[in-house]
Amino acid sequence: MKSTLNQIEDIKNNGYSLDFSNVFNHAFENYKKIALYAGLILLVISIFSFFLGGGILISLYGAEHFNKQFFENLQNEQPAGTTILIYTLAATFVTAITSPFTAGFLKMADCADKDEAFNFSTVFTYYKAPYFSRLFTATLLIGLTGGLISVAFNFIGIRIIDSIFAILISLFTSLTVPLIIFGNLDIIEAIKSSIVIVSKQPVVIALLFIVAAIGSVIGFIGCCIGVVFTIPITYSVKYAIYSAILEIENPDSIDSIGQSDSE
Template identity: 70%
Template sequence: MKSTLDQIEDIKINGYSLDFSNVFNHAFENYKKIALYAGLILLVFSILAIFLGGGIFAAIFGIQYFNEDFIKSLQNEQTTSSVLAIYSLALAFIAAIFSPFTAGFLKMAYSADRDEEFNVSTIFSYYTSRYFGQLFIAALLISLTSGLISVAFNLVGIILVDTIIALLINVFTCLTIPLIIFGNLNAIDAIKSSIILVSKQPFVIILLLFVAGVGSAIGFIGCCIGIVFTIPITYSVKYAIYSAILNIDEDDSIDSIGSDSE
């Protein structure tokens, strides 16, 4: 069987076909299998995160300062380059820490696609796997790059360009995590390979991710709490895109996923 890098080398030369309707139908069918379970997990941990974040804020600033005037003062405060840099660095580390959590949802989508059992431990399986380091490094590099670009454009006051570039970075690196956990690539190779794969079919992939984003937003529009049940469609779409481009049905690919917690 060809390795993931060999398959990507072939794609660099010959490209690949990606049918929007086939991929989306695959993603939606798979989403229906994970929506309730993944949504409940997101709901529980979102509540825990809110309480934890509120507790940390109260411990640092004091609960008496948490009022409307304090929030307005934060909004009106002039940000400096150092503050923006620290903020971007903090967000990059948060993204890196939570990257195995995202990988867990992709593994859940993989298991659901094959009608295999999955549970809460599936979401956290990559925190104790050999892939943790590569997931952490990849997410940190992507977030730092996006953050530094954001700081640069914010300092010169060009926010629109900053937003567009950040979105493009997210799109072109959207296959990084599946390339690590399904393709067994290291962080650098996964980032480069994701850029190569997306660049071959950028419009179809952008449209798929856009529709997934709209689908996620529906939960927020209908009922704020409902968004936790619509967010999983983004993971399902990313999994469906990856599986449509690269074959992950081979025995050794499945074996590597099955042994990722060893």
């Protein structure tokens, strides 16, 4: 089997074909295998995070601070530039620290695709070296790039371009995480390779993610709690896209990653 970098070099030179219906059918079949388990995990984690976050805020400010007037002011208030910057940095850090968790759903999709057993601990697979540092740093770099561009355009009052840049950055770096966990690439190589891969078929890949997003929103329409059972389709689609383009190396041990880095 060719290494991931060799496969990417072929893609750079020759491109690749990606059939929308085949990828989506693969994603949907795989989604049905993980939907219940992944949804229950997301539900538990969401409830835990809600009470933990609420408890921290109440302990810091007091329950009386969060009254009707507070929420009305929050809704009407236009955030200052400094507030936007702080919010962006905080959101980026939270996204980066939870990136190994979301990567775990790709691992779950991989196990389901290969009819291998998976359980609750599967989503925490990548909270260990060297995965954690790579995922955290890559997500932080991407988030900071998008966030600082967003803040800059907010400062000058051009929010439409801000949104366009955010969508494009998200799209072209969308395969960074699977390239790290399945392709054994380092941070910079994973980001660069994601851009190369997506740039060859941006329309098809964008349409697949749009359909996945619509599928996730169905959970809000039916029942707010139901969204945790529809969100996993986004991970299934991302996995299906990756597996349709590249062979998954899936090293047997962490040591094999260290060996590939040293070569």
